[in-house]
Amino acid sequence: MTIPAVGGYRLVQTIAIAGDDGWDHPTVDSAARRLYVTHGTHVVVIDVDSGKLVGKIDDTPGVHFTVIDPELDRGFISNGGAARLTIFNTNTLETIGQVKSTGENPGPTVFDPATKRVFTFNLNSHNATVVDSEEGNVVGAFDLGGRPELSAQMQKEMFLPT
Numbered sequence: 001m002t003i004p005a006v007g008g009y010r011l012v013q014t015i016a017i018a019g020d021d022g023w024d025h026p027t028v029d030s031a032a033r034r035l036y037v038t039h040g041t042h043v044v045v046i047d048v049d050s051g052k053l054v055g056k057i058d059d060t061p062g063v064h065f066t067v068i069d070p071e072l073d074r075g076f077i078s079n080g081g082a083a084r085l086t087i088f089n090t091n092t093l094e095t096i097g098q099v100k101s102t103g104e105n106p107g108p109t110v111f112d113p114a115t116k117r118v119f120t121f122n123l124n125s126h127n128a129t130v131v132d133s134e135e136g137n138v139v140g141a142f143d144l145g146g147r148p149e150l151s152a153q154m155q156k157e158m159f160l161p162t
Helices: 152-156
Strands: 027-029 034-039 042-047 053-057 063-069 074-079 084-089 095-100 106-112 117-122 127-132 137-143
Touching (some): 063 106, 063 117, 074 106
Antiparallel strands (some): 034 042, 042 053, 106 117
C-alpha cells in the first residue's frame, strides 16, 4: 500500500468561537472572504483574512448548513430543529425570510447556480426540498430512499483558493 505524501498544509490560525453549543458544517464564501460556522442555534460569521467576528445570524435552531447565492447576495441556512430554511442577506446578515421544509430535520444543503435552486436534504424523512433562490419558496421535493449526509459540491467548497 502506498501512503500519500503529506505536504502543503499547515495550521495558520486558530479562531475561538464562544459557547459550547457544538457546531456542524462550516461554509466558506471565497468571494466575500467569510466563514460561516453553524453553531447550535445561530451561525457565526468570521472574516477569514482577519479572523475577526463579522456578526451572527440568530434563530436557527438545530442549524446544520449554510449555502450562498452570490449573485443575489442571499444565503440559506438549514435549521433541523425547526424544519425550515432561513434566508438572509449576505451583506447585512439580516434575516429576510423563512421557508418551511417538506420534511423533517433539514440538514445537508447545496446551492446549484445553474438552476438558482437550493436543495436541502431532510435527514429524518429521507427526502429533499427544492427552493427557488430568487423567489424564496418551495418549488419541489423528492424521495431519497435513505438518509443523506453530504454532497460532492459541498466538499469542494470547503477550501479557499490560495
